[in-house]
Amino acid sequence: MHILIITHYFPPLNEIASIRLFCFAKYWEQNGVRVSVLTTKKSAPADLSYQKDISPSIAIYELEYRRKFRFLNIASEKKTSPLSSVELRPKTSWRALLKRVGRHIYYGLGLSQIEHHNWVKVAAEKGIQISQEENITHIFSSFGPSQSHVIASRIISKISNTAIWVADYRDLWSQNHIYSTKGIFNLIEKAIERKVLRRAKLITTVSEPLRIALLNLHSDKQVMTIYNGFDPADFPSTITQARAKKRQTPIKIAYLGRIYPGFRDPSPLFQAIRELELADKLESGSLLIQFYGKFMGNLEALIAKYNVTQWVEVVGQVDYSESLRIQRDCDWLLFLESSRREAAGVLPGKLFEYIMSRTPILGIGIDPSTSAGELIIESNTGLALGNNIATIKNALLTSVLSSNHTYSLNENFMRKYSRKVQAEELLAVLKKIGH
Structure with a gap:
């Protein structure tokens, strides 16, 4: 063979x-x-x-x-700033229209x-x-x-x-x-x-x-x-075994991957944070969301739109071994996926890395009816919150900031997804x- x-x-x-x-x-x-x-x-x-x-x-x-x-x-080229690799929006509507038409022709034909x-x-x-x-x-x-x-x-x-x-x-x-x-x-x-x-x-x-x-x-x-x-060889026993984590100040939420504008979109989380801040329910310096990756889409524009600069840090690309360390050592991992019906079956490999890190997962855009949300619930490794702002705010206050989430990843689950x-x-x- x-x-x-x-x-x-x-x-x-x-x-x-x-x-x-x-x-x-x-x-x-x-x-x-x-x-x-x-x-x-x-x-x-x-x-x-x-x-x-x-x-x-x-x-x-x-x-x-x-x-x-x-x-x-022309459909797949992205104009980026040299420092952050964050996509810049077209300055005129006709350019945006041309890009959309070009994209349809490029892929459709x-x-x-x-x-x-x-x-x-x-x-x-x-x-x-x-x-x-x-x-x-x-x-x-x-x-x-x-x-x-x-x-x-x-x-x-x-x-x-x-x-x-x-x-x-x-x-x-x-x-x-x-x-x-x-x-x-x-x-x-x-x-x-x-x-x-x-x-x-x-x-x-x-x-x-x-x-x-x-x-x-x-x-x-x-x-x-x-x-x-997950590949068992990538996760030493010190990671795959249950462990106690010390609460950090600020609470660190890490996102590792790409941002797709309108699809993998942190907007609901940013809006929830902004509303908590305006309601004096979020103390300065209590929370930090760190984005790791090369392709950050319209992230900088969203940070400015929701005025969450003090809560967000764009770090950039890291190598594979460093990404595993980050996943292990942060307080929460942010998982983003589109809430559209067509995306309900999307189940990326990154989610399995998240699960094996034994760090709680904060799922935005997905709910338990999606494949990703179902997996998070099945593995008992986090929350699948959808896009509801009230639900996200409640989770931030009762679970994320209080570190009030426990889970126990079982051997049967680990074997199924090896x-x-x-x-x-x-x-x-x-x-x-x-x-």
Whole structure:
């Protein structure tokens, strides 16, 4: 058995998506499977701090490429300030309108695939060569970006009688609540997705709601859930064991990740803090929210809008090991996700890191009816408050500032979401599945 993984996200790229693919490769190899990885060449200015000891028996093929049609990337370019990487709003409404129209065309017509055509072309050619010379039995491609699936589709069209293709979705493609297009453009995007996936034997994704969404679009496919989770190797026993934490002054809430304006949005929390301050229920210096990450969207504008400068600190990007330390040592962890119905099944890998840190989680935008909210409640590791300002204010006063929250993470939960267990369960399926 020889599995070829196709992914943009892989060490040393410090992105949460890299962990899922690295763990599949690591644990499949430890179970006696030959593994090869086809990925992009990683270089600065990307954060390359996710350094891992990769078994020498795992063949890594990194292919360098240039964006052949960079001018088409108008929809995804972000104008940022050099110091904070916080997105600056367009100064005129016509620019905002042009950007929205460009985004619909860019994704809806599949122009992102044209822009990355050079990567698709060289990676598909290399993948075909590897498959034929190294007797690849399974191809495992992971979305996003969509190019991973496009490459796998091209490879499998040439070697369809010798390999099985499994298409993994960490997020949805044409049904994505942040990036998908609308109207006729979305119909085109869905048609492209169905065409690309027509030769896939199995589809995997990270939550049950996403599985149902994919099954509705790809009704002729088998779709199964392989959750995100945590890698036991990343969490020493001192972290995974219950421990008492000393109350800090100020109480520190940490957010690690990206801000997506209108989606992963701290506005309800900021409004709650501002209202408590105006009501003299929040003492100066009692609370500090720290944001860690490179892409902070419109965070600075929101800080100014709600006048919460004294309560918020934008720190910037940190490496992977430092992010784990921050998660462990702060008082609360802030988790943000859209409250839109389409986002109910989103279950990012970062949430599992939060849970394993054994630091209480403050969930904003999500409630117990969402996959993320349900997971927080199931694990007994925090609060899923939605967007209700009164509820958030009450939680700040009765739980966050008073440190009045206890939890006990059980072994059954930890086993269910172990990336080692998940990799082995998926491997068992791959061994059984036929052409």
